[in-house]
Amino acid sequence: MYLPPHFEETDPSQIYELIDEFPLAVLVAQTEQGIVANHIPLMLQEKQELLGHLALNNDLHQLVSSGQEVLTIFRGEDAYISPNWYPTKPIHHKHVPTWNYQVVHIYGKIYYQNDEKSKLAAVGKLTKKMEERTNGETAWRMADAPSDYLNDLLENIVAFRIEITKILGKSKVSQNREAIDFDNVANVLAEQGSTHMSTRMNRIRENREKE
Amino acid sequence: MYLPPHFEETDPSQIYELIDEFPLAVLVAQTEQGIVANHIPLMLQEKQELLGHLALNNDLHQLVSSGQEVLTIFRGEDAYISPNWYPTKPIHHKHVPTWNYQVVHIYGKIYYQNDEKSKLAAVGKLTKKMEERTNGETAWRMADAPSDYLNDLLENIVAFRIEITKILGKSKVSQNREAIDFDNVANVLAEQGSTHMSTRMNRIRENREKE
Numbered sequence: 515m516y517l518p519p520h521f522e523e524t525d526p527s528q529i530y531e532l533i534d535e536f537p538l539a540v541l542v543a544q545t546e547q548g549i550v551a552n553h554i555p556l557m558l559q560e561k562q563e564l565l566g567h568l569a570l571n572n573d574l575h576q577l578v579s580s581g582q583e584v585l586t587i588f589r590g591e592d593a594y595i596s597p598n599w600y601p602t603k604p605i606h607h608k609h610v611p612t613w614n615y616q617v618v619h620i621y622g623k624i625y626y627q628n629d630e631k632s633k634l635a636a637v638g639k640l641t642k643k644m645e646e647r648t649n650g651e652t653a654w655r656m657a658d659a660p661s662d663y664l665n666d667l668l669e670n671i672v673a674f675r676i677e678i679t680k681i682l683g684k685s686k687v688s689q690n691r692e693a694i695d696f697d698n699v700a701n702v703l704a705e706q707g708s709t710h711m712s713t714r715m716n717r718i719r720e721n722r723e724k725e
Numbered sequence: 726m727y728l729p730p731h732f733e734e735t736d737p738s739q740i741y742e743l744i745d746e747f748p749l750a751v752l753v754a755q756t757e758q759g760i761v762a763n764h765i766p767l768m769l770q771e772k773q774e775l776l777g778h779l780a781l782n783n784d785l786h787q788l789v790s791s792g793q794e795v796l797t798i799f800r801g802e803d804a805y806i807s808p809n810w811y812p813t814k815p816i817h818h819k820h821v822p823t824w825n826y827q828v829v830h831i832y833g834k835i836y837y838q839n840d841e842k843s844k845l846a847a848v849g850k851l852t853k854k855m856e857e858r859t860n861g862e863t864a865w866r867m868a869d870a871p872s873d874y875l876n877d878l879l880e881n882i883v884a885f886r887i888e889i890t891k892i893l894g895k896s897k898v899s900q901n902r903e904a905i906d907f908d909n910v911a912n913v914l915a916e917q918g919s920t921h922m923s924t925r926m927n928r929i930r931e932n933r934e935k936e
Binding site: 515516518537538540542543544548549550551552553555568569571572573574583584585587589592594596597598607608609610615617619621637640641645647648649652654656658659660663664667707 | 726727729748749751753754755759760761762763764766779780782783784785794795796798800803805807808809818819820821822824826828830832848851852855856858859860863865867869870871874875878918
């Protein structure tokens, strides 16, 4: 990934929150059939590994061996940024359009887990997290489903963990602009409903003010 | 990509609209340095090629030769789907959580374009499309910026086109569920603000009713 220093995300909280808030990763691997990509929700464990599962019918676990390097991509909100949003535009007109986004690229080695305990952990942890977030006290629990039905489903998945070797974070959110332009972009994005990105930009602004 | 027949998107309008509505693609390539991914807005041209540009400082154009195959990934909204949203849940409880998403994977061969005309076309077409969408009659135009400033910027980019060789569309949007469950998922997603996905699901529902 092209990662100029002014867009490199070095704040661990921004990186870990993005993974937590946007769990549907793109898992990319090089295979004999070329580049293959799948969209799979992943959970970070102890900041050291990613946990996930895939359908047994997904040939990824046949095309990509245990121990092979894969890339996972997490992406937050993105937005087209118009030059019209910069208050300094009428002053010097030295602006062009751009695109804002926040991404985390995690490289690691994938290891499949076929035992029932690992498979239950992979689906159970994800379910618990997402149900608490979505439904709170009325969270659905795996025990709500018939056990025969669950066992059949578990037989049709493969769990995996990805041992993390490298994390790259990129926040391309107008932080290379003048403060007055940065602030207005954050405001317009909030008005447009890109609340995740504007919240993260406000945090960057607060950190900037502390320095 | 794992693409079971019931999730394969075969409706061209769904595929082309997704590319149009979510232009920020992930461009993935295999290189000597492993898998490299960049986030770049792309435009579909005549349904045959994708047009884009990247910073000259982005080493992608050095790592990946003209004519090499790359994968581009377009993704719309995604959402965690709770079993609680299925009206049939209290009847048989045979439901588990899942994730809905729509993606388009386009494979093609990348060709760089360094001449000024191609570079102007790559930025100009994207600007026109996004400004008309964002600002309508007050659209920013490239002529609004000083020409020396624009020329300096153009010298620092490389345009490219990707000759499309394969398009895979996947709509994983509960269409394998009973109609009553599908309909309620679409309603909940609309309430949650996933309006793109719920709109697309309603179109799938309408097509289903015509059959």
